[in-house]
Amino acid sequence: MHYTLHLTNNCNLSCKYCYVNKETKSTMSLDTARKVIDTGAMEGGSTGIVFFGGEPLLCKDIIYKVVEYARALERTKGCRFHFKVVTNGMLLDQRFIDFTKLHHIYVAFSHDGIREAHDQNRVDAAGNGTFDCLTDKIKLLLTSHPYAPVMMVVNPETAKYYAASVKHLYDSGFKYIITSLNFKAGWTQDALDVLRVEYKKTADFYYKRTLKEDKFYLEPFETKIDSHIKGEDYCSQRCELGKNQVSVAPDGSIYPCVQFVGDKEYLIGHIDTGIDSHKQAALSQASHGEKVSCLGCTIRSRCNHYCGCLNKQTTGSINEVSPVLCAHERLLLPIADKLAHKLFKKRSAMFIQKHYNDAYQIISMIEDSIEK
Amino acid sequence: MLKIEPVRSYRSPDYPDKRVVLENPDILKTLPQRWKGKVYAGFAFSSVVVLLLSGCQQQATAGVPAPPAYLTEEEACSIIIEEAEKYGVEFDKTGLELQDVKFYIDRNTSEASAIVEHTQDIELDGYDKEKKIGFEFASSDDVQSLAKNIEGLTEDEILYFTDADYKEELEEALGYLDEKIYFQTFYSASYPDIADTKAELQEQVESFMEWLKSEGVI
Ligand code: SF4
Ligand code: SF4
Numbered sequence: 001m002h003y004t005l006h007l008t009n010n011c012n013l014s015c016k017y018c019y020v021n022k023e024t025k026s027t028m029s030l031d032t033a034r035k036v037i038d039t040g041a042m043e044g045g046s047t048g049i050v051f052f053g054g055e056p057l058l059c060k061d062i063i064y065k066v067v068e069y070a071r072a073l074e075r076t077k078g079c080r081f082h083f084k085v086v087t088n089g090m091l092l093d094q095r096f097i098d099f100t101k102l103h104h105i106y107v108a109f110s111h112d113g114i115r116e117a118h119d120q121n122r123v124d125a126a127g128n129g130t131f132d133c134l135t136d137k138i139k140l141l142l143t144s145h146p147y148a149p150v151m152m153v154v155n156p157e158t159a160k161y162y163a164a165s166v167k168h169l170y171d172s173g174f175k176y177i178i179t180s181l182n183f184k185a186g187w188t189q190d191a192l193d194v195l196r197v198e199y200k201k202t203a204d205f206y207y208k209r210t211l212k213e214d215k216f217y218l219e220p221f222e223t224k225i226d227s228h229i230k231g232e233d234y235c236s237q238r239c240e241l242g243k244n245q246v247s248v249a250p251d252g253s254i255y256p257c258v259q260f261v262g263d264k265e266y267l268i269g270h271i272d273t274g275i276d277s278h279k280q281a282a283l284s285q286a287s288h289g290e291k292v293s294c295l296g297c298t299i300r301s302r303c304n305h306y307c308g309c310l311n312k313q314t315t316g317s318i319n320e321v322s323p324v325l326c327a328h329e330r331l332l333l334p335i336a337d338k339l340a341h342k343l344f345k346k347r348s349a350m351f352i353q354k355h356y357n358d359a360y361q362i363i364s365m366i367e368d369s370i371e372k
Numbered sequence: 373m374l375k376i377e378p379v380r381s382y383r384s385p386d387y388p389d390k391r392v393v394l395e396n397p398d399i400l401k402t403l404p405q406r407w408k409g410k411v412y413a414g415f416a417f418s419s420v421v422v423l424l425l426s427g428c429q430q431q432a433t434a435g436v437p438a439p440p441a442y443l444t445e446e447e448a449c450s451i452i453i454e455e456a457e458k459y460g461v462e463f464d465k466t467g468l469e470l471q472d473v474k475f476y477i478d479r480n481t482s483e484a485s486a487i488v489e490h491t492q493d494i495e496l497d498g499y500d501k502e503k504k505i506g507f508e509f510a511s512s513d514d515v516q517s518l519a520k521n522i523e524g525l526t527e528d529e530i531l532y533f534t535d536a537d538y539k540e541e542l543e544e545a546l547g548y549l550d551e552k553i554y555f556q557t558f559y560s561a562s563y564p565d566i567a568d569t570k571a572e573l574q575e576q577v578e579s580f581m582e583w584l585k586s587e588g589v590i
Contacts, residue, residue: 189374213404228385297378323374330379334540337385341534344387349404356393357400367406 002048002245003036005066006261007059009250013088013130016121017155017182019313020054021262026250027059033066035271036248037081041073046080048245052258057091067103084108086151088122089137090130101144108149109141109174113165117158142173147368149176149217156191162198167205170216178219183314187324196331203339210343213350215364222355224336227302229355234302241287241308241318242268242280256283257309266312283308287318294321303329381579383559384572386534443560443569445511449497451570452507452558455577456498459590461505463498468506468553470494475545477522488524494542496555503590505554507580508542510535518542535559554589556580 008027009020040047049070051063063085070081084106092107100107111134112118119129141148150169154162162179169177181187206218227234242256249261252271260266268283269275287308294300304310305321314322343351353360393399443451453463475490499506508514512535519525519533539557546555558576560569584590 187374192374213406225387228387229389231389231391233390293376294378296380298382299379321376323376326376327374330377333382337387338534338537341386345534347402349402352399352402353404356390 001040001043002050003040004050004052004245004247004258005033005036005056006052006054006247006249006258007033007056007062008054010058011053011055011088012058012090012124013055014123014125014127015088016123017153017185019184019259022054028062028248028250028252030062030065032248032250032252032271033062034069035252037066037070037073039271039274040070040081041077041079044079046082049081049083051083051085052247053086055088055091056085057087057096060091060096064099067099067105071103082106086110088130089134089141092137092140094140097140097144106148107141107145108151109138110151110153111138111169112152112154112158114161114168117161117165120158121153121155138172138174146173147176148174149178150174152177152179153182154179154195155182155185156187159191159195159198162195163201163205166202166218170205170209175214175216177217180220181324181328183310183322183324183328187327189327192327192331195328196335199332199335203335207339207342210348210350210354211346215350220332221336221339224302224332225340225355228337228340241284242275243284246275256280259309259313283318287311289319291319291321293326299329299333302333305329380583381576383539383576443566443573445497445509445513448509448511448558448560448573451573452509452577453498455574456500456505456507456581459581459585461500461503461581461584461590463500463505463507465498467496468499468501470496470546473542473545475518475522475541477525477541488522490522492518492521494545499553503554504552505584505589507555508557510538510542510557510559514538554584554587 005028008025009022010025010027011018011020011022036049037047040049049066051059056063067081067083070083073079074081083103085100086108087110089109089111097107099105110122112120112122115129115131118131118134122130124130152165152169158165166177166179202218203221206221209216242254245257246268247255247258247261248271249255253261253267254269254271254275255261255263255266256268266283268279287306290300291305294303294305297303304325308318310325311320311322312318314325340351340355353363357363449465453465456463471493472491473494475492477488477490494508496506497509515533515535515538516530518538518541519530522530525533539559542557543555546553556576558573558580560573581590
């Protein structure tokens with residue numbers, strides 16, 4: 001099971017597209033966080049813990065203590081934990097980086113690309129852009145975690161900077177770039193047309209980098225390509241609301257995913273009492289039914305419309321698909337397919353290994369460690 | 373206003389899915405330069421074994437498939453005409469000559485002048501005058517002749533101008549015509565068995581005809 005710990009809803013930034021409700025500040029107690037670890041240890045096997053917020057680095061002390069607590073349990077109980085933290089990067093410092101290195105904590109960094117894009121939305125409380133403050137933080141992070149992922153959010157007004165932003169992040173040293181749309185924003189056909197051109201430019205960038213045999217990962221292209229290559233396996237890997245991963249709110253309440261935190265309608269348990277399996281199953285089933293709006297669509301097995309969390313975020317209902325998501329899927333798929341077709345036709349070794357070889361990640365890790 | 377719009381027909385991508393690689397494990401011997409001669413290259417081959425063990429044994433024993441079977445342009449056009457007849461659409465083989473069709477080719481580069489304007493006459497492979505329904509079969513000759521005539525494309529861009537590009541560009545260009553026609557580009561998929569290739573084309577025609585029906589055109 002994976003637990004996303006919403007350590008706090010507080011944040012040191014005021015991003016314009018932020019969906020976190022910060023009205024009443026709340027922070028998770030160490031006791032609650034430890035209970036999550038106890039639950040994971042009891043379940044046995046390998047448990048994923050994601051430190052999330054607001055900004056989780058406002059609670060560094062809790063992170064230090066929780067990780068050390070979990071590592072101690074691993075020694076006595078035979079359980080395993082792996083950790084990830086999702087941060088805006090502003091509070092990264094050498095001590096924290098050393099700690100994440102020591103404990104193999106995966107650090108995911110939020111950044112929206114070139115200054116023109118980033119500073120439009122990722123601002124501090126006074127409304128100032130944070131681009132400049134993050135330059136040194138990126139260096140600090142990548143020196144210790146060269147494969148740290150960066151997450152970039154695209155808005156209608158920043159779509160025109162998409163290709164330049166991806167390239168900027170890549171040139172800054174990020175090799176694992178995950179871009180996603182702010183689906184809730186006011187997307188229009190014109191803004192999507194701009195994005196289409198930007199995706200095409202980025203596909204060209206992907207094509208050339210891959211032929212040069214650079215090692216990188218770039219969403220949303222990878223997933224769309226895999227949706228064809230993996231076929232049914234891709235469908236079976238879909239998230240099942242609350243089945244394999246849940247979100248824990250600062251007060252210990254459990255929700256199926258990050259977008260639901262605080263919405264009592266979707267409360268599926270509490271860390272003191274456990275998950276209500278009936279509620280979880282009902283939710284998972286409800287989100288699984290084929291969406292009426294999508295019946296007859298030939299690309300539905302490759303489309304993201306099944307994601308209840310995304311649907312909830314955009315339309316307020318887990319079963320109602322957002323027209324923006326639909327338009328985006330129809331725009332993206334042909335570009336991703338054309339890119340993959342070109343790379344396969346060219347018999348690109350990197351493309352073939354990355355997408356067809358199940359052992360690619362292991363080989364890649366061996367390569368990195370040998371080269372180090 | 374954005375809407376949910378189910379995609380009525382989407383061509384199956386031209387790069388293979390994983391089953392094909394299971395049947396042709398040699399594909400995985402294509403190694404990045406950096407891996408060559410290194411210890412971990414061995415993993416790349418042995419990972420085929422991992423794939424075989426991960427639940428696709430039947431396909432894995434099927435052996436190397438025959439080379440893909442494409443249809444000739446003539447065969448493909450006959451199939452399309454025959455299928456359309458079942459829906460009362462009479463495609464005339466002499467087609468329709470469209471003059472000065474304007475293409476705006478997006479060159480996929482990060483340079484500012486990425487769009488290349490190109491004008492060309494196009495003779496459709498089939499046209500039903502009465503119903504204003506036309507089709508074009510995207511053969512590799514069509515694709516290459518269009519690509520070669522576009523001024524400003526590099527050699528590499530011409531080489532990698534695919535039938536998917538041709539379909540996209542032609543359909544977009546026809547959208548700019550003053551006279552509206554109902555139009556579809558068909559293509560030949562590449563299954564090892566020619567019967568499957570034919571069936572796939574028949575399906576493409578069927579789905580176009582069903583769409584015309586749903587639009588009240590036929
Ligand atoms: S950093 Fe994250 S939590 Fe903080 S304001 Fe920005 S989007 Fe919200
Ligand atoms: S959201 Fe749109 S593209 Fe996706 S399955 Fe539904 S109709 Fe098809």
